[in-house]
Amino acid sequence: MGKDIVVKEQWVVVIDTLCEGWQAWGQASDDVEVFASEADAQAEIDDNFVDLQRNQIESGMEPDEEPDAFPIPLSEYIQGRKAIYHG
Numbered sequence: 001m002g003k004d005i006v007v008k009e010q011w012v013v014v015i016d017t018l019c020e021g022w023q024a025w026g027q028a029s030d031d032v033e034v035f036a037s038e039a040d041a042q043a044e045i046d047d048n049f050v051d052l053q054r055n056q057i058e059s060g061m062e063p064d065e066e067p068d069a070f071p072i073p074l075s076e077y078i079q080g081r082k083a084i085y086h087g
Contacts, residue, residue, distance in 0.1 A: 010034045010074040011041040022081040025069070034074060041071035 012034060013025045026033040035041040049067040056063040 008036065009038075010036065011038050011071045012074050012077050013041050013045055013069050014072055014077065015069050022077065022079060024077060024079070027079065035071070038071050038073075045069045045071065 012032060014022045015025075016022055024032045033044075035044065045067050048069075049064075052067075053063040
């Protein structure tokens with residue numbers, strides 16, 4: 001009998017911008033950062049956010065309350081995706 005092949009989902013960190021939609025970390029340099037798990041992606045977001053808050057406080061700014069980035073599976077990432085809500 002053959003062995004089952006398990007493919008682990010890869011993850012990217014995305015920022016949703018008003019003008020350009022979803023933008024993955026590293027996309028600007030054509031080197032999108034890919035993470036082995038959602039936990040790895042979230043840990044990177046958290047580490048960067050702590051540094052951002054520290055820099056904001058040191059420069060006299062009001063620190064952001066939460067990160068603007070979020071992890072999604074690479075298979076669901078669509079560059080420039082925008083959600084449009086009709087209310």
